[in-house]
Amino acid sequence: xxxxxxxxxxxxxxxxxxxxxxxxxxxxxxxxxxxxxxxxxxxxxxxxxxxxxxxxxxxxxxxxxxxxxxxxxxxxxxxxxxxxxxxxxxxxxxxxxxxxxxxxxxxxxxxxxxxxxxxxxxxxxxxxxxxxxxxxxxxxxxxxxxxxxxxxxxxxxxxxxxxxxxxxxxxxxxxxxxxxxxxxxxxxxxxxxxxxxxxxxxxxxxxxxxxxxxxxxxxxxxxxxxxxxxxxxxxxxxxxxxxxxxxxxxxxxxxxxxxxxxxxxxxxxxxxxxxxxxxxxxxxxxxxxxxxxxxxxxxxxxxxxxxxxxxxxxxxxxxxxxxxxxxxxxxxxxxxxxxxxxxxxxxxxxxxxxxxxxxxxxxxxxxxxxxxxxxxxxxxxxxxxxxxxxxxxxxxxxxxxxxxxxxxxxxxxxxxxxxxxxxxxxxxxxxxxxxxxxxxxxxxxxxxxxxxxxxxxxxxxxxxxxxxxxxxxxxxxxxxxxxxxxxxx
Amino acid sequence: xxxxxxxxxxxxxxxxxxxxxxxxxxxxxxxxxxxxxxxxxxxxxxxxxxxxxxxxxxxxxxxxxxxxxxxxxxxxxxxxxxxxxxxxxxxxxxxxxxxxxxxxxxxxxxxxxxxxxxxxxxxxxxxxxxxxxxxxxxxxxxxxxxxxxxxxxxxxxxxxxxxxxxxxxxxxxxxxxxxxxxxxxxxxxxxxxxxxxxxxxxxxxxxxxxxxxxxxxxxxxxxxxxxxxxxxxxxxxxxxxxxxxxxxxxxxxxxxxxxxxxxxxxxxxxxxxxxxxxxxxxxxxxxxxxxxxxxxxxxxxxxxxxxxxxxxxxxxxxxxxxxxxxxxxxxxxxxxxxxxxxxxxxxxxxxxxxxxxxxxxxxxxxxxxxxxxxxxxxxxxxxxxxxxxxxxxxxxxxxxxxxxxxxxxxxxxxxxxxxxxxxxxxxxxxxxxxxxxxxxxxxxxxxxxxxxxxxxxxxxxxxxxxxxxxxxxxxxxxxxxxxxxxxxxxxxxxx
Numbered sequence: 011x012x013x014x015x016x017x018x019x020x021x022x023x024x025x026x027x028x029x030x031x032x033x034x035x036x037x038x039x040x041x042x043x044x045x046x047x048x049x050x051x052x053x054x055x056x057x058x059x060x061x062x063x064x065x066x067x068x069x070x071x072x073x074x075x076x077x078x079x080x081x082x083x084x085x086x087x088x089x090x091x092x093x094x095x096x097x098x099x100x101x102x103x104x105x106x107x108x109x110x111x112x113x114x115x116x117x118x119x120x121x122x123x124x125x126x127x128x129x130x131x132x133x134x135x136x137x138x139x140x141x142x143x144x145x146x147x148x149x150x151x152x153x154x155x156x157x158x159x160x161x162x163x164x165x166x167x168x169x170x171x172x173x174x175x176x177x178x179x180x181x182x183x184x185x186x187x188x189x190x191x192x193x194x195x196x197x198x199x200x201x202x203x204x205x206x207x208x209x210x211x212x213x214x215x216x217x218x219x220x221x222x223x224x225x226x227x228x229x230x231x232x233x234x235x236x237x238x239x240x241x242x243x244x245x246x247x248x249x250x251x252x253x254x255x256x257x258x259x260x261x262x263x264x265x266x267x268x269x270x271x272x273x274x275x276x277x278x279x280x281x282x283x284x285x286x287x288x289x290x291x292x293x294x295x296x297x298x299x300x301x302x303x304x305x306x307x308x309x310x311x312x313x314x315x316x317x318x319x320x321x322x323x324x325x326x327x328x329x330x331x332x333x334x335x336x337x338x339x340x341x342x343x344x345x346x347x348x349x350x351x352x353x354x355x356x357x358x359x360x361x362x363x364x365x366x367x368x369x370x371x372x373x374x375x376x377x378x379x380x381x382x383x384x385x386x387x388x389x390x391x392x393x394x395x396x397x398x399x400x401x402x403x404x405x406x407x408x409x410x411x412x413x414x415x416x417x418x419x420x421x422x423x424x425x426x427x428x429x430x431x432x433x434x435x436x437x438x439x440x441x442x443x444x445x446x447x448x449x450x451x452x453x454x455x456x457x458x459x460x461x462x463x464x465x466x467x468x469x470x471x472x473x474x475x476x477x478x479x480x481x482x483x484x485x486x487x488x489x490x491x492x493x494x495x496x497x498x499x
Numbered sequence: 500x501x502x503x504x505x506x507x508x509x510x511x512x513x514x515x516x517x518x519x520x521x522x523x524x525x526x527x528x529x530x531x532x533x534x535x536x537x538x539x540x541x542x543x544x545x546x547x548x549x550x551x552x553x554x555x556x557x558x559x560x561x562x563x564x565x566x567x568x569x570x571x572x573x574x575x576x577x578x579x580x581x582x583x584x585x586x587x588x589x590x591x592x593x594x595x596x597x598x599x600x601x602x603x604x605x606x607x608x609x610x611x612x613x614x615x616x617x618x619x620x621x622x623x624x625x626x627x628x629x630x631x632x633x634x635x636x637x638x639x640x641x642x643x644x645x646x647x648x649x650x651x652x653x654x655x656x657x658x659x660x661x662x663x664x665x666x667x668x669x670x671x672x673x674x675x676x677x678x679x680x681x682x683x684x685x686x687x688x689x690x691x692x693x694x695x696x697x698x699x700x701x702x703x704x705x706x707x708x709x710x711x712x713x714x715x716x717x718x719x720x721x722x723x724x725x726x727x728x729x730x731x732x733x734x735x736x737x738x739x740x741x742x743x744x745x746x747x748x749x750x751x752x753x754x755x756x757x758x759x760x761x762x763x764x765x766x767x768x769x770x771x772x773x774x775x776x777x778x779x780x781x782x783x784x785x786x787x788x789x790x791x792x793x794x795x796x797x798x799x800x801x802x803x804x805x806x807x808x809x810x811x812x813x814x815x816x817x818x819x820x821x822x823x824x825x826x827x828x829x830x831x832x833x834x835x836x837x838x839x840x841x842x843x844x845x846x847x848x849x850x851x852x853x854x855x856x857x858x859x860x861x862x863x864x865x866x867x868x869x870x871x872x873x874x875x876x877x878x879x880x881x882x883x884x885x886x887x888x889x890x891x892x893x894x895x896x897x898x899x900x901x902x903x904x905x906x907x908x909x910x911x912x913x914x915x916x917x918x919x920x921x922x923x924x925x926x927x928x929x930x931x932x933x934x935x936x937x938x939x940x941x942x943x944x945x946x947x948x949x950x951x952x953x954x955x956x957x958x959x960x961x962x963x964x965x966x967x968x969x970x971x972x973x974x975x976x977x978x979x980x981x982x983x984x985x986x987x988x989x990x991x992x993x994x
Binding site: 112137138139141145149160167168172175178185 | 900926
């Protein structure tokens with residue numbers, strides 16, 4: 011089943027490159043991927059727990075390197091996110107005039123890469139699958155982007171290429187930290203090795219810092235964030251949705267999946283650094299976000315800022331914090347994808363997306379005003395949305411971090427993070443007011459709501475947010491056992 | 500089972516036969532010669548899998564070793580020559596333009612037969628375990644390259660390249676021979692194993708020994724294009740006929756690396772000699788990485804860019820060589836990393852040069868801008884070039900990635916974190932200059948819309964190389980197996 015989730019989009023992409031009808035094929039693959047990920051999510055046996063749907067194929071036996079996929083509750087949640095956002099992104103993809111096939115193929119490659127990374131239980135493939143998205147992003151932004159697209163494409167590609175390489179060094183270092191006889195790329199085995207103390211505490215610090223910086227660059231951890239806002243501002247809408255919504259979560263997922271269980275001592279040693287950087291994400295980037303005057307840049311920066319909360323949950327190293335972070339990854343992915351999708355709809359009317367070019371749209375575009383309002387509220391973290399449930403959990407977790415961490419520092423960081431919520435409210439509500447209320451902007455009367463068929467993807471994203479917001483318990487029942495298994499005892 | 504030496508003999512006989520046919524045949528179209536050579540060399544690749552090793556011979560007495568590593572590098576040499584001949588067929592128009600000839604077609608035959616001699620030299624190099632054979636085979640390779648580089652007699656750049664290559668090549672050969680004489684003078688042996696035995700059995704003066712090793716390193720550094728002996732590379736690569744550039748950057752480099760590893764082997768274990776040699780190698784590796792990758796950034800000519808990139812890749816390979824203190828077998832072994840890297844490098848470099856020749860035929864130039872919009876003019880070629888660039892940059896699921904993975908695994912295992920740090924800069928720079936070609940091909944509009952034609956053989960080879968890059972990027976096991984069982988790995992000597 012997991013193989014299908016990865017290879018259906020991959021094969022569809024190849025078929026499109028070979029000349030299959032682009033949009034039909036892509037949409038078919040996205041629907042199939044969504045249905046399969048939902049099915050896998052529902053079919054997961056929670057009473058049994060652990061990794062399920064395992065399937066493996068030996069690649070290099072002497073290094074214990076296998077193609078090995080499997081999913082626990084955490085992976086399934088991320089796969090579900092991938093399925094939902096991919097479907098919405100491909101559905102919403104605007105009419106492409108030049109080289110439609112390449113466009114859809116690139117989107118599917120990104121989706122397949124993300125799904126592969128989330129489903130891999132092998133360190134090598136976890137890394138390799140994520141890289142599948144690098145070049146498609148480069149092509150998507152350069153070919154179909156807007157604004158300063160060349161600069162943005164170069165920046166994101168070189169930054170992420172660099173980040174991935176640092177990550178690779180960290181993974182090699184981690185692989186070699188295990189005594190020679192028991193070296194393996196298999197994550198389940200590695201976790202058992204780590205639990206039995208085969209990765210000495212002294213050897214954890216260096217690989218962890220490589221992983222933190224490598225994954226951090228991929229997640230736009232402050233101060234390695236500067237690739238993200240220009241890339242999201244220039245990228246075509248579906249690419250921005252997929253990248254900000256799904257792909258960026260890979261780095262966080264990697265920290266939870268690889269760094270926490272295997273290098274807990276490293277995580278403890280470097281917690282102070284992560285705390286400083288994540289406060290930078292929340293406060294510094296929060297202020298930068300408030301200063302933005304264009305909607306796309308504002309959303310780009312806000313997505314960087316919100317990574318700070320997720321890092322906070324992960325840094326706390328306890329069950330409450332990390333599982334809150336996991337659900338927040340899901341929630342943030344949905345809400346930012348919805349926001350980018352609607353920003354794309356607004357861009358059709360106002361090319362620059364400058365906030366002062368809008369106004370009074372609530373009257374002429376009531377549906378969009380409502381939907382945008384919901385997504386913006388979700389992004390701020392208002393009750394009723396998954397973002398609220400998960401951010402709150404993160405704060406609870408961070409207020410009383412795991413043993414061995416400085417409670418005072420964490421509480422200080424949590425207080426900063428709470429102020430971050432206020433900042434989110436400031437910029438989101440200001441943007442909302444500028445766009446939908448007030449005096450109508452130029453030609454605003456002629457603007458109408460998006461066609462019905464384009465509303466469904468947004469409804470899908472928002473519905474998932476609300477469901478997870480009202481019934482977070484159901485989602486936590488997936489995440490908690492998985493996270494518990496990952497945290498050091 | 501056939502004796503391994505028969506492979507080289509067949510290649511040499513083939514070269515001589517081609518020269519004779521070229522002299523006596525009256526046909527104007529000499530392409531039949533190249534096609535015959537391609538067929539015979541391809542058959543030899545197949546036969547090489549039935550070649551018998553001479554593992555039972557007394558290693559201190561032989562000058563020709565047929566261990567798995569040697570066979571592996573012989574196959575690399577054969578494959579390189581085959582693809583170079585395919586390129587030469589595509590290169591016919593350029594040759595005809597720049598060759599003065601009394602009658603049409605004259606002088607082209609040698610262009611097909613000289614690479615066969617080079618191939619024989621490369622194959623001997625792969626097996627050479629005695630300084631005399633190393634020197635003779637190296638000269639066979641180098642002298643045929645002197646001719647080939649300057650082959651376009653009416654093209655000033657090609658002549659300039661020829662002169663530069665000749666002068667610097669001769670100089671480096673001088674260093675190499677001088678180094679050999681010092682080592683011979685100290686140990687009384689030219690066989691590498693015998694030298695190792697002498698060094699193990701009695702005390703040899705350290706300073707003169709180091710001096711001799713340094714001199715041989717200078718000679719080999721020139722061949723593999725390592726900094727600071729890389730000055731000749733950009734001009735020679737740009738000026739030489741493109742198939743020969745490809746041959747230089749792949750064939751010559753691959754065999755020189757195996758020679759480098761074999762030459763260093765006996766000295767690494769010697770107290771007071773091994774450590775400084777490794778230290779110097781590490782410095783050379785770092786310099787080469789930085790120089791090659793940073794100087795490639797501003798290049799606008801594709802051949803020149805590949806020249807700098809070839810220096811950069813020599814840097815990665817030297818990182819693996821400088822990390823020899825790692826565990827001898829399995830993951831992170833230097834010899835395996837070097838072998839795998841070179842195999843991947845062969846595929847991706849040959850592919851990019853082949854596409855370059857085809858594109859240059861239609862665009863009258865080999866600058867980056869001639870690749871503009873290639874994705875529209877020929878999606879097939881553009882995809883081939885994309886694959887090659889991704890592999891050169893080291894993106895997963897390509898052979899180049901596995902190579903890089905292994906190289907840095909050896910470096911991390913050996914604790915060479917400074918080199919790893921330099922590697923991070925190099926990789927980031929590589930992403931930029933390799934993707935510039937991707938950007939030109941996919942982002943830009945074509946300068947002209949004519950479709951690109953190529954002969955079916957080239958098309959087949961482009962497809963094959965592309966598929967091989969992906970195959971060996973996902974399933975490394977076959978290549979690892981063929982490298983496996985390699986004789987005493989260099990690190991064992993270091994113990």
